[in-house]
Amino acid sequence: MITVPKIVILGAGYGGIMTAIKLQKELGYNEANVTLVNKHDYHYMTTHLHMPAAGTGNADQARVSITRLIDEFKIDFVKSTVVQIKANERKIILEDGSLSFDYLVVALGGEAETFGIPGLQQHSLRIRSINSVRFIREHIRxxxxxxxLEPERSDYLTFVVGGAGFTGIEFAGELADRIPKLCKQFDVDPKLVKLVLIEAGPTALPGFAPELADYAMKVLAHKGVTFKIGTAIRECRADGVVLADGETVKSATVIWTGGIRGNRLVEQAGFETVRGRVKVDAFLRAQEKEHVYVVGDCSLVTGPQDKPYPPTAQLAIQQGAACAFNLVAAIRGEAPREFKFSGKGVVASLGKGEAIGIVLGKTYKGGKAAVMKKLIDLRYLYAIGGIPLVLRKMRL
Amino acid sequence: MITVPKIVILGAGYGGIMTAIKLQKELGYNEANVTLVNKHDYHYMTTHLHMPAAGTGNADQARVSITRLIDEFKIDFVKSTVVQIKANERKIILEDGSLSFDYLVVALGGEAETFGIPGLQQHSLRIRSINSVRFIREHIRxxxxxxxLEPERSDYLTFVVGGAGFTGIEFAGELADRIPKLCKQFDVDPKLVKLVLIEAGPTALPGFAPELADYAMKVLAHKGVTFKIGTAIRECRADGVVLADGETVKSATVIWTGGIRGNRLVEQAGFETVRGRVKVDAFLRAQEKEHVYVVGDCSLVTGPQDKPYPPTAQLAIQQGAACAFNLVAAIRGEAPREFKFSGKGVVASLGKGEAIGIVLGKTYKGGKAAVMKKLIDLRYLYAIGGIPLVLRKMRL
Structure with a gap:
């Protein structure tokens, strides 16, 4: 009797789904048993969630059924929620069962980092899943x-976005586009609606050149966004936020986009972590647990000057491919390959037809950057699902 | 200098708009100054509100801009809210001004009658205006x-309708049609959704023959509606209703359709009222205030055996026309005409393609009754706005 190694992949986000798709391509018949575990029966594109959250896009546009992406003859799919990772016992406890493994890929994604700000966990909304963005969209409406029904409560029409990083800026851009339509639909005077973007750091979009960040802020300000930069949120309450400068912004809607940390399950599993992220070796393996690979928001990979790369979709996708390569190598007794992140650039959308970006060292603004964003999306859809997926999901 | 009599019409619902439209047709140049006062700048069709409330129709479908219905050279329109009626002083106090009159038409519409059931006023929603039904639709979504986000809270998916009269039945029919679509949109198992129709009286649809009421209940039960007939609501809470039989139905959504009373402003103005309705004379005038006409839900008109007619759109429309006739007669010093209600029949819709009705003495069920309902709607739109309005609003 031949026993083939068992690979379990936890999570079907960018990192997990890419690992699965690459394994499915590379592994020969009966070389390994691969099981993909995910909470939902769909993969979703986190970088697209700001659109359905604002209501400018449909949630279905941001997700793909997992069975459309994997070949079920080659990869088993288990729809379940992971409860515990027992790395040394090589066991995964699910809410409704358990799985054993020889190799594990932890690709569980991140969680919002609330930095201990009182009330933020309970009273803010986060752009983190299909369910959460559907909720945000409905909550805004x-x-x-x-x-x-309560016209004296104009604070219902104040929307606070915490964090002017990538997600905060992209979401504010979409919501600013959406507000005039909502005003029309509900007979609301647009002058009463406020969209306030609050950032504790000294600048919006810290990853971008100041010239681009300024451009982004100008575009959003023109769409009606009010910025409070260099102002921390001191407390979040059910009826608004209190700022470090003492000001209170009354609002029933606080969308927190201020930070990402790794999944708590990873900390609980006894990995050595920094803010829930596992510092992996050059081959994407956990320290002293060489049968466990970690990719995406749960992993910590450092670049030049030992500075950690920010957790992005781009990083997770490249890690997934590298992880699959190294898994195949491990099974075949071949040499693994060191992971090297190759940053292609970043593009942040600013609502309809507007974006900023740095791609392959060149900066883009306005319409050209928006087209670039579309191309990046297209490239990803093609990578995971080929032409049919591009045709089904893409709005050009 | 000629002084022409001043007519003020309060409210642009069925009764008020019909009074205005008929006056505009009948009155000659400079025969009277007519001012129509309404809270909103649109007229809406209350009998259509169950559709936008359930989300099966659009709120805009149920309203028409007042300026499309009246000729502004003939009738002044004031968008304001009435605060007080001073019948003897011939003065109307608005929230932002005042109007004097020689003749007044009170057509302010009804309010929900909650029969003193504790908590019903605070915790239930009512199908009473464009704003309230937009709220209900959003609340359900x-x-x-x-x-x-809280899958342990399946009580969020229980929807309680209080009252199995006309509005309760029509709304339940629409919502039952809507639920499968909402389940699909939000990935919710339809088996978890409950739609409970609670009626204190011994039967649903008391105005209809038992055979038709039974048919209606069968149609709705088939669509998934649970009936509790002969069961009063004892208390309404933020988290559901307590019934007279001791049962508690957990729900975050209670839509109350159990009764209509006249507008409180009419009581406060010192008219003799029964549940907020003014008992008018044969010419639709208030007792001892012959310069004040009352039409629609604020009026009480009795038919055979001195039994009051239920407040319906049909009654209000006929009253509006009769009121205009009598106003013109009064101005010209001619004899007024006694109001006689001519019941053409009633049709209750049960969701898509299903209805029951009695029209001109003949009973209808199913598809034929649904077509009859459309014809009644068409007739009304034609009466107030002619062919152009029919073409703009009708979905055949």
Whole structure:
């Protein structure tokens, strides 16, 4: 009797799904048993969630059924929630069962980092999943409907975005585009609606050149966004936020985009972590647990000057491919390959037809950057699902 | 200098708009100054509100801009809210001004009658205006979104309708049609959704023959509606209703359709009223205030055996026309005409393609009744706005 190694992949986000797809391509018949575990039966594109959250896009546009991406003759799929990772016992406890493994890929994704700000966990909304963004969209619409029944409560029409990083800026851009339509739909005077973007750091979009960040802020300000830069949120309450400068912004809607940390399950599993992220070796393996690979938001990979790369989709996708390569090598007794991140650039959308970006060292603004963003999306869809997926999901 | 009599019409619902439209047709140049006062700049069709409330129709479909219905050279329109009626002083106090009149038409519409049931006023929603039904639609969607974030709270998916009269039945029919679509949109198992219709009286649809009421209940039960007939609501709470039989139905959504009373402003103005309705004379005038006409839900008109007619759109429309006739007669010093209600029949919709009705003495069920309902709507739109309005609003 031949026993083939068992590979379990936890999570079907960017890192997990890419690992699965690459393994499915590379592994020969009966070389390994691969099981992909995911909470939902779909993969979703986190970098697209700001659109359905604002209501400018549909949630279905941001997800793909997992069975469309994997070949079920080659990879088993288990829809379940992971409860515990027992790395040394080579066991995964699911909410409704358990799985054993020889090799594990931890690709569970991140969680919002609230930096201990009081009330933020309970009272803010996060752009983190299909369910959460559907909720945000409905919550925003609900405030317009509530306001019409209680016209003295114009605070229902104030929307606070915490964090002017990538997600905060992209979401604010979409919501600013959406507000005039909501005003029309609910007969609300647009002058009453406030969209406030609050950032504790000294600048918006810290990853971008100041010239691009300034451009982004100008575009959003023109769309009606008010910025409070260099102002920390001191407390989040059910009826708004208190800022470090003492000001209170009354609002029933606080969207927190201020930070990402690794999944708590990873900390609980006894890995050595920094803010929930496992510092992996050059081959994406956990220290002293060489049968466990970690990719995506749960992993910590350092670049030049030992500075950690920010957790992005791009990083997770490249890690997934590298992880699959190294898994195949491990099974075949071949040499693994060191992971090297190759940053192609970043593009941040600013709502319809507007974006900023640095791609392959060149900066882009406005319409050209928006087209670039579309191309990046297209490239990803093609990578995971080929032409059919591009045709089904892409809005050009 | 000629002084022409001043007519003020309060409210642009069925009764008020019909009075205005008929006056505009009948009055000659400089025969009277007519001012129509309404809270909103649109007229809406209350009998259509169950559709936008459930989300099966659009709120805009149920309203028409007042300026499209009246000729502004003939009738002044004031968008304001009435604060007080001073019948003897011939003065109307608005929230932002005042109007004097020689003749007044009170057509302010009804309010929900909660029969003193504790908590019903605070915790239930009512199908009473464009704003309230937009809120109901959003509230229902919001519960689906909330449930996805708190899957242990299946009570978010229980929807209670209080009252199995006309509005309760029509709304339940629409919502039952809508639920499968919401389940699909939010990835909710339809088996978890409950739609409970609670009626204190011994039967649903008391105005209809038992055979038709039974048919209606069968149609709705088939669509998934649970009936509790002969069961009063003892208390309404933020988290559901307590019934007279001791049962508690957990729900975040209680839509109350159990009764209509006249507008409180009419009581406060010192008219003799029964549940907020003014008992008018044969010419639709208030007792001892012959310069004040009352039409629609604020009026009480009795038919055979001195039994009051239920407040319906049909009654209000006929009253509006009769009121205009009598106003013109009064101005010209001609004899007024007694109001006689001519009941053409009633049709209750049960969701898509299903209805029951009695029209001109003949009973209808199913598809034929649904077509009859469309014809009634068409007739009304034609009466107030002619062919152009029919073409703009009708979905055949």
């Amino acid at each position: 609900y405030q317009f409907a509530r306001y019409k | 919001y519960q689906f979104a909330r449930y996805k």
